[in-house]
Amino acid sequence: MKTILIYDGSFEGLLSTVFYIYEYQIDQFSVVKTEEYVANFFDKKEEIISNSNKANRVWKALSTKISANAKRKLYKAFLSELPGIENKICHFIQLAFASKYKIEKDFSNPTILEISKVVKMVDREKHRMDAFVRFRQTKDNIYFATIEPDFNVLPLNSDHFRERYADQKWIIYDVKRKYGLFYNLNTVTTITLEIDEAINNKQNELTFFSDTEVEFQQLWGNYFEHTNIKSRKNTSLHIKHVPKRYWKYLTEKKN
Amino acid sequence: MNFDRINEKLSILADAAKYDVSCSSSGSKRQNKNKGLGNSDGMGICHSYTEDGRCVSLLKILLTNHCIFDCAYCVTRKSNDIKRAAFKVQEVVDLTINFYRRNYIEGLFLSSGIFKNADYTMERLIAVAKKLREEENFNGYIHLKSIPGASDELMREAGLYADRLSVNIEIPTEKGLKLLAPEKDRKDFIKPMEKVKNEIVQYKSEKKLLKKVPIYAPAGQSTQMIVGASGETDAEIMYTSAYFYKSFNLKRVYYSGYIPISYDDRLPSIGTSVPVLRENRLYQTDWLLRFYGFDVRELLNKEHPNLESDIDPKLSWALRNLNQFPIDVNKADLRMLLRVPGLGAKSAHKIINARKFRKLNWENLKLIGVALNRAKYFITCESRVFETKDRTAAQLKSLILSNSNSKFRKDIGPQLNLFDAPNLKTA
Structure with a gap:
């Protein structure tokens, strides 16, 4: 019989779940988020309460078994939000605790290889957001961008943008997950906003954004067109690098 | 402005x-x-x-x-x-x-x-x-x-x-x-x-x-x-x-x-x-x-002043130097692993890390991301099944080309299929 472990969807919650697995020596388990849980007749269910103390103990203990880099990879894998990723993370942690060696580079183990592949996908998405964020300057001089990444990568982007745009206020807002990052010239904080649908309409641009904003967008669009070499046209390569789902947030591809 | x-x-x-x-x-x-x-x-x-x-x-x-x-x-x-x-x-x-x-x-x-x-x-x-x-x-x-x-x-x-x-x-x-x-x-x-x-x-x-x-x-x-x-x-x-x-x-x-x-x-x-x-x-x-x-x-040298257009330069080199192959992926050094067609720098490093834990077989190599359609003719691994036929460079080239899809196919022109596809089972 399998035990369904239900957690609140936070990383702390997941680590608390790992603690629970060891505390009660659960053998067969499946970890799901509260909102994903569907009752069935055969399995036992347990609701896990997030506990920062327990989560910290697991996280600290991991340091004796794997590198800091590998721990970060587990966090990144968690941000993928892929179905079933929690189970793989738990299995990875069990492997790490059970082994005398650092297991993180054993790419012949399917769980470890799988985690490394998911991390690669998350890293790629993070890098895409570093590239595809397009700020627009608002009337009150905040550089504002909306994104809709495949994975929940925004927390990973924070340092990059803080270091780069140290002298301008900016907001990057994840429309899909309904939260954003705001930099106020000193620190980055997590915020939630009511976003008016109208901000993405071309004709409303001047209501929200600075006088020169539209001009610079045009200059950029024009540059983008003129730096293209027509006799080398390669649409499939273009789409491979800039998949269509991102186009609506890219100034140069919007029209 | x-x-x-x-x-x-x-x-x-x-x-x-x-x-x-x-x-x-x-x-x-x-x-x-x-x-x-x-x-x-x-x-x-x-x-x-x-x-x-x-x-x-x-x-x-x-x-x-x-x-x-x-x-x-x-x-x-x-x-x-x-x-x-x-x-x-x-x-x-x-x-x-x-x-x-x-x-x-x-x-x-x-x-x-x-x-x-x-x-x-x-x-x-x-x-x-x-x-x-x-x-x-x-x-x-x-x-x-x-x-x-x-x-x-x-x-x-x-x-x-x-x-x-x-x-x-x-x-x-x-x-x-x-x-x-x-x-x-x-x-x-x-x-x-x-x-x-x-x-x-x-x-x-x-x-x-x-x-x-x-x-x-x-x-x-x-x-x-x-x-x-x-x-x-x-x-x-x-x-x-x-x-x-x-x-x-x-x-x-x-x-x-x-x-x-x-x-x-x-x-x-x-x-x-x-x-x-x-x-x-x-x-x-x-x-x-x-x-x-x-x-x-x-x-590139006097005998080969131009690169072959239908195959990549590493494969081309390997076919001219068949005497150096096959190599055992579980033993070969990094230098030689990097010379195997179909094996990139990332896979080579993954192999070196992974083989510390166990001897690698075809399945492991495939999952690691090695392009076996090319590599299999140049390597051996922890498996009893591998390419044993002695083939000439020309035969190998034609075999590999018939089993791969180049994005440049249209520039290269149709390839003649001279030989049957190899019958390779994974162990």
């Missing part, structure tokens, strides 16, 4: 700059300081891609397309009847800053036609970079073109503001240069390159002794060669390339398939297709030299 006028200049000067292929924005170590704007500390970022599939990382423009030279291969040559324009220094600064703040670009790639003389042009390029660094506290990436023939003092100054400097040698052979750009001399290209190289060497040695040395061109130097404009062989291109890598510590050599832009009968005529496949094979060779431990003489 007069946006209409700027827009017009931008069209002309972006059009003229786009044949320079370098788009790299990586390899610098310039950190954001004093809460300024920008950072070029990390890896490069491609912010967008044009419809030809090339990355847009830097604002790549000419300061002006007025030019006193008449090089046959160049769109901005003096005799070409095109619209001319010139940016003011402040205009380039404003464009760069405003594009950068919106996260459109990683920085500026500024080149120029040569007006008046080399030093006058170089001074103007430096003025832009200096203004960005000193007045705008800009820490983004700046790539400046070294103008052939520019003085040593100016090249010294350029490196204090720029992350990368480059001078394009354009034509791989001296006889080609004589034919297509008779006013230019190879020595003029080499002079600024030599100066920058020496400055970088000096910077590195001073850095070891002194605490505070102003950073000098932290992302190094690069150059570019046009491919297919002067009838040169692949060997001539790659030997030139290897020479420049070695003599001037270049970070990159770029290969740009010639895009017909002129009716001059010294050049391929307008309408001739861009040699993208050849360009690709040259880049593969370049990678083999820089990351796979190959020597250019192994890949």
